[in-house]
Amino acid sequence: MERYNPSEVYELFVRHMNNPRVVVDNGACATATLVQVHSARKHGVLLDAVAALSDHGVCVRKGYISSDDGRWFMDVFHVVDAAGGKVADAGALLARLESSLSADALPPRPPPAAAGAGTPTLLELVGADRPGLLSEVFAVLHDLRCGTVDARAWTHAGRVAALVFVRDEETGSPIDDAARVRRVESRLRHVLRGGALGARMVRADASAVNMDRRLHQLLNEDGEAGSRADRAESEAEAPTPTAVAVQDWVERGYSVVTVSCRDRPKLLFDVVCTLTDLDYVVYHGTFHTDDDHARQEFYIRRLDERPISSATERRRVIQCLEAAIERRASEGVRLELRITDRRGLLAYVTRVFRENSLSVTHAEITTRGDMAMNVFHVTDVAGRPADPKTIDEVIQRIGTESLRVDEERWPRLCSTEGDAGRGGGGAGIFSLGSLVKKNLVSLGLIRSCS
Template sequence: MDDEFAKLIRRINPPRVVIDNDSCEDATVIQVDRINKHGILLEVVQVLTDLNLVIKKAYISSDGGWFMDVFNVVDCEGKKITDGELISYIQKKLESDDGFVPSLKGMVGLVPSEEHTSIELAGTDRPGLLSEVCAVLANLDCNVVNAEIWTHNARAAAVVHVTDNTTGCAIKDPKRLALIKELLCNVLKGNNDLKTAKMSLSPPGVTHRERRLHQIMFDNRDYEKIEESEGGRVQNNSCKPHVIVSDCNEKHYTVITMRSKDRPKLLFDIVCTLTDMQYVVFHGVVHTGRMEAYQEFYIRHIDGVPMRSEAERERVMQCLEAAIERRGSEGLELELCAEDRIGLLSDITRVFRENSLCIKRAEISTKGGKAKDTFYVTDVTGNPVDPKIVDSIRRQIQQGILQVKLNSNPITKPQEENTISFLLGNFFKCRTLPNFLIKSYS
């Protein structure tokens, strides 16, 4: 009966998405109105981030069984969305109940696992780990077509898509898959890491790679600090995110406020973590400046209650700090463009290892016979890379072109709290829920 009633409500009030380029001078405004359900905020944010759109502002409200969000977005160049086909795709995707909308010229959508073998890795990070993993795959005639690697708090996680080098298809032979698993696990256990080292195959179907990385890191408890020797590393605490968890007793919410360095996909990372931890965002505001992002959310656990203990608050703070930091572009950004071939990634990562570079994060992609790989690297102590080493690596790598994109270790001083802070808190103090509306500011 509940399912049939929900279907009736959807027919009476179908999802509605309005995309407006006139009301805001410097951004496209996307308003989403639809029936509320757990995870709907993540679904919407995921659609926008998968299109490489940057969310500059957001206003969230989902009380009373109805979901209403307003997003101010720009493209990766900071411009409004003007492409008619892209606007139509966004509207259809966000209004779709089943989530199925044909991809837009191949730029959106996840590759079904039948076209490749998706390998998930987790373990303790160490210098040269990615190089060893890539060497094993190359020796087993596995071609890496796409991959993403994250490291955080001395943990490492990766989702790697491979094909058979001979057939160009997914690897399905159980004996060969067992051998791949055995050898990769041996690499991950190189430091006697018997507890956290894991290698598994993604389940059949479609997997969202970045969400899986968050889940793998969370399962690996990367939010827990590991004491380690810094080896002369210069600490920069000014770039650390600031997360505060407090109570809104009047409305029985837990309030989370966050200040951090702004970057692409920041909102996705935070909402992904809250959703996987079984929390629901009822109201929220997101505001980004030139360097800093401010976010405030009013949440409850999925069972309808706010946080009850100090231990729970502390754990949520740790997990949100980890979610913000995981994708933080630590180190020097290097981009490699070259003709793809079997073993290319193994050769590149070996050169990095031989020159004492640590890969903190990497994004690997191939398309049309071309490899485009992005690496974020530091030296073995975690400090900035000597430019002479980069020049040396360029001379050693003859297969492609290695470019230095940027050094992503800026020091940003947190701004003083301004009128945006506790914006929704002020609203809640002077409004009751039935009269509460979130206004779109431009």
């Protein structure tokens, strides 16, 4: 029987006493499912809750975050399913949230050397984007006998980041031989035309890696947010529908972040993820959607409980949030591939894209049993919409039974009021405290001055 140190048992006891309490209620609201999370203040708990909602496939229509400026937080979310109705599997959603936020398990221990024989190896890739890059990456992996299990790739502002779980094509075992790892990394760095950060192989449990969060981190570490802002200034691009502002509430010692943009899936996750990874704590917040437009407001402080203190820090927060919101926006035609998996499948499919002058802007690769279920967003090599004739030719070549055009349904399904667009982003920013103060007054946490 494995024994734990008394300090580990005490840590478990403390964590258990402060375990978040979750309520999922289908009766409190006529149009949405109400989710409440009561928790002790701990950095990352809000992100865990939002990530669980995103992973469950629900859409957050509105909600708020509030705290007593001490140890306790209360998060409230009004969520709907993909069809815009209440969540039918409320019990499953509750179980997912409780599992994500649970502190019942003892701290994980590093696995022994012989453990995890079936765990795939994670490749982290970052570099300058160019037409046909993913085709070259998958061709190299196939040449080196690395089979792809799962993968996700994003492109934005001329950069690309990808996470690829691979294993040996012959044996299905992880790739952990040091010489082979160096060979794979070297070949991929050459393709990515990058330095030591261009390609890196690590052992990681796929179930423990939040791929979306890691992609955000890779692109932020790569400086993509800053390069995006520099390009926008130099090229005098038209204003985007995304507007982010950071203001000060000196009397309360908060920085107030406001976001106004078009609503889409996982928007709240992307904003909260970015703030968390920049080491800010959200003390209060309000978010809601109006038609297909989202408005969010967050009262934040740094981990040292101080607000944003310089123009440079303020500019970085704005740049990182704008990039996080925009980089997930999927450009191009959405192609869905469902086919029996085989060696070299991704190398072949992406080569067909390249030979037909199609560029992949986003990719999501999933393997379940012997089936490959992949999604690609493609444009022409100049980033313009792909020619429908070209798409038809690609579908004919790969197989009409396997590859099809699939419209992005989520943005319309998340909106219960229709698809009416909004004007420029600047008009969407609202005054300091306009959303949060209303909720704080109603909760009795601050007094109204009116």
